[in-house]
Amino acid sequence: MPELPEVETIKNDLKSNVIRKKIVSVDLGKPRIVKNRGSEFKKQLVGNEFIDISRIGKLLIISLKRGGLLLLVHLKMTGQLIYCHQGKYVAGGHSLPKLGSSLPNKYSHVIFKFTDNSKLFFNDLRQFGYLQLIKRGDLKKVTNNYGIEPLQFNFKPERLAEIFKKRTAPVKSLLLNQKLIAGIGNIYADEVLFAAGVLPDRQAKSLSNKEVKKIFVASQKIIALAIKHRGTTFNDYVDADGNVGSFVKFLKVYGRQGKTCFRCGATVKKTKVAGRGTHFCPECQK
């Protein structure tokens, strides 16, 4: 699933391709992916333009030129945005075999066509992703569901301590809780906790100030580094140029179960915390 660094990468790449292009048609293959009525969705978008793209957590927020509307796009588990123009593909999200070679395909649920004949496909294998038009004034209601982001200016160790204090849940499940901290998913939660030397199943309230500080520092460092390297992509994920995000080479525990810990030589383990596959080093993390 794309996390903050991957969605940030998609946002930046789409911004340089779809902004200020007039939409001439919208095809809905799977209307339930769209949270609005299909006819209304088309009516508002055809003839309109994307004028800006921003992001909160893993949610893309596209501003439209007219109608006072915003288009929300969430890729969830297997969503994919692919921009296609004159044989050039710019894609982000979950990949499908042979990206772009046969578009549209059976997973292309929404297709935008622009006046220059370029197209933007929303593909989704498992269909958990969604698109939704909302009134500009309703954005606050949406963003209220998102917690603070690791790179936000007002993210401070004290703020993290406040989140952890009194909570008995495992620290990893709090890092994954988008209402508390936005943008961290399974990969980066594991990497942050390894870097901080904290076991993922530690009760949040049991963490010392020193440990909270280490989690704070690690979350900022890792998210910033991942954005710089266009995120982490595996065989099932490609970035907006169809390339793999190169953060994968920085992973210390995620996906490394059974392998030797780079730091101490012990064997990296995999378990389940908060219902998610969780990777950790039993020696480096306490």
Ligand SMILES: [Zn+2]
């Ligand atoms: Zn270790």
